[in-house]
Amino acid sequence: MKHSKIAIIGGGNLGAAIAEGLIKSEFVVPQQITVTRRNLAALLPLETAGVTITSDNEKAIKDSDVIIVALKPYNVKEVLEGLKKNFDPSRHIIISVVTGVFLKDLAAIVNHGVPIFRAMPNTAIAIQESVTCLCYEGASDIQIKYVTDLFDQLGITIAIDEKLMDAATVLGACGIAYALRFIRASTQGGIEIGFDAKTANLIAAQTVKGAAELLLKLGRHPEAEIDKVTTPKGCTIVGLNEMEHQGFSSSLIKGIGASYDKIVK
Ligand SMILES: NC(=O)C1=CN([C@@H]2O[C@H](COP(=O)(O)OP(=O)(O)OC[C@H]3O[C@@H](n4cnc5c(N)ncnc54)[C@H](O)[C@@H]3O)[C@@H](O)[C@H]2O)C=CC1
Numbered sequence: 001m002k003h004s005k006i007a008i009i010g011g012g013n014l015g016a017a018i019a020e021g022l023i024k025s026e027f028v029v030p031q032q033i034t035v036t037r038r039n040l041a042a043l044l045p046l047e048t049a050g051v052t053i054t055s056d057n058e059k060a061i062k063d064s065d066v067i068i069v070a071l072k073p074y075n076v077k078e079v080l081e082g083l084k085k086n087f088d089p090s091r092h093i094i095i096s097v098v099t100g101v102f103l104k105d106l107a108a109i110v111n112h113g114v115p116i117f118r119a120m121p122n123t124a125i126a127i128q129e130s131v132t133c134l135c136y137e138g139a140s141d142i143q144i145k146y147v148t149d150l151f152d153q154l155g156i157t158i159a160i161d162e163k164l165m166d167a168a169t170v171l172g173a174c175g176i177a178y179a180l181r182f183i184r185a186s187t188q189g190g191i192e193i194g195f196d197a198k199t200a201n202l203i204a205a206q207t208v209k210g211a212a213e214l215l216l217k218l219g220r221h222p223e224a225e226i227d228k229v230t231t232p233k234g235c236t237i238v239g240l241n242e243m244e245h246q247g248f249s250s251s252l253i254k255g256i257g258a259s260y261d262k263i264v265k
């Protein structure tokens with residue numbers, strides 16, 4: 001499957017980010033990628049990089065082997081219904097990144113025996129730093145290896161049970177927004193205590209990156225690392241406890257729960 005051509009149906013925020021990540025990773029050359037969208041103007045930078053951009057989904061599917069579906073949940077059924085005659089089980093595999101649409105629903109729409117994967121990446125896929133949760137149905141070992149390799153080039157990949165896909169969406173995909181809001185709020189605090197916005201943003205972002213790398217590179221537990229920073233009677237513990245009195249951890253946990261309820265209800 002090494003030389004497979006990839007079509008991304010729906011080149012919006014996530015679809016275009018996947019194309020960017022694929023190009024950076026060199027998993028495929030840009031000429032192996034087609035991205036579709038109704039209004040092509042936003043895809044011109046990808047075209048300049050060598051990607052084929054088009055509004056013709058049928059042609060994109062016919063010209064490709066791996067079909068990444070990055071449409072909104074509300075129009076995926078209608079669009080795929082109109083395209084299903086183009087899927088060939090002896091050639092194609094489908095990877096859906098659509099939130100909340102089950103493998104069985106995708107299989108019922110396509111109705112062809114085409115292997116189907118669900119992947120839940122996040123927008124850091126554009127810089128090969130996504131976490132992508134993956135589940136599948138009717139795929140061969142070679143196809144599973146190919147899809148896992150593809151997302152491994154774009155960050156890390158975790159195979160999960162489909163029943164955890166909504167939870168993966170919240171923690172990993174929505175999680176980008178939560179983390180960025182933390183950085184934005186830290187920046188605003190940093191401005192209040194004296195930094196200009198640009199410097200405060202740089203310090204906040206690099207600090208979050210460093211904190212995450214302590215866990216990812218050294219395998220440390222967050223609380224053990226917090227203990228190292230909290231000098232007795234020092235300023236860290238005072239600030240941290242004030243944040244907790246104001247509901248810091250609780251608001252995050254409740255927000256994650258609210259996002260999850262929105263998907264599953
Ligand atoms: N944005 C994110 O961070 C993440 C999004 N997702 C899921 O990925 C999917 C896409 O999300 P976004 O990229 O944010 O949405 P988006 O709205 O930015 O992208 C969807 C794109 O599909 C295009 N489109 C609509 N009808 C089409 C058609 N018939 N043919 C070709 N293109 C068509 C739209 O013009 C749009 O550019 C959604 O199901 C979302 O739940 C999953 C993980 C993260």
Ligand SMILES: O=C(O)[C@@H]1CCC=N1
Binds near residue numbers: 099169174
């Ligand atoms: O907010 C949403 O519904 C989608 C799912 C994950 C990221 N964006």
